[in-house]
Amino acid sequence: MLILVIDDDEDYAEIICQTLRRDSHDAVAAGDIAGAFRFLEQKTPDLLVLDVLLPDGTGIQALPRLRTRLPAVPVLFLSSLDRIDDIVAGLESGGDDYLTKPFHPSELLARVRALSRRPREVRAGGDSRPAPLRIAALGLEMDTANFSAMLNGINLLCTRMEFDILRELAEYPGQVLSHAFLTERIWGYKNVDDATLLKARISSIRRKIKDAGGNDEMIRTVHGVGYSLIPA
Secondary structure (H helix, E strand, O other): OEEEEEOOOHHHHHHHHHHHHHOOOEEEEEOOHHHHHHHHOOOOOOEEEEEOEEOOEEHHHHHHHHHHHOOOOOEEEEEOOOOHHHHHHHHHOOOOEEEEOOOOHHHHHHHHHHHHHOOHHHHHOOOOOOOOOEEEEOOEEEEOOOOEEEEOOEEOOOOHHHHHHHHHHHHOOOOOEEHHHHHHHHHOOOOOOOOHHHHHHHHHHHHHHHHOOOOHHHEEEEOOOEEEEOOO
C-alpha cells in the first residue's frame, strides 16, 4: 500500500516509514497539513497515519477536510495524547483507529494490516453492504444494512465501529465479551494488551445512550475481563 505519514517529528516519521517499508509498503512523510494536501494533489494514498498535534493545526481539525478528498481511505491516528477524551475525540472526528506513542513496531503493523482488510466500500458508504439483519435487545433496534442503531426509537448516531461493538454486545445479551474477543472482531488484530481504544469507544457509546434518554449502565464493565449488555 501507499501510506502517507503526517507527522512533524522528522525522526519519528522516518521510524514509522522505515517500519512500514520493511513490511513492503510504500511510505511517504509530510511534516504538516499543508504538505499533506500538496502530496494529495499528486497521488492518492491507501492509508493515512495522522499525528494529532501538527504545526499548522491538529489532525482532528484537518480530518474532515482530508475526508472530502479521501472519503474511503482509512485513517490511523498516532499521538502522544493518551487520555480517553483525546482518543474519543480522534475517533469521533472520523478516525478509524488510534495508537498512542510510544508504540511497538509490531503493533503499528498490526493496526495497519487490520485497517487494510476493512472493506473500502463500507467505509466509503458504497454499495457493498451485508444482507439486511435486524437485532433487537433491551430497547435497541439495529439495522446492519444501514448501520443504524435506535434506542426506544431515537437514533444513537453511532460511528461504524461503535455500531459494530454495540452489535456484538447485542448479539450476546448478558454474556461477558472479553477485550480480546471484541478487539479481534472489531479491529481484526490479536494479542494487543492495551484496551484503551476499546474503552474509549465504549465511553462514547454510553454517552450517546445517555443522550438518547437511556441508561448508560446497560453496558456493564467487568473489570479485567470485558463488557456485557445487561439483559432486562
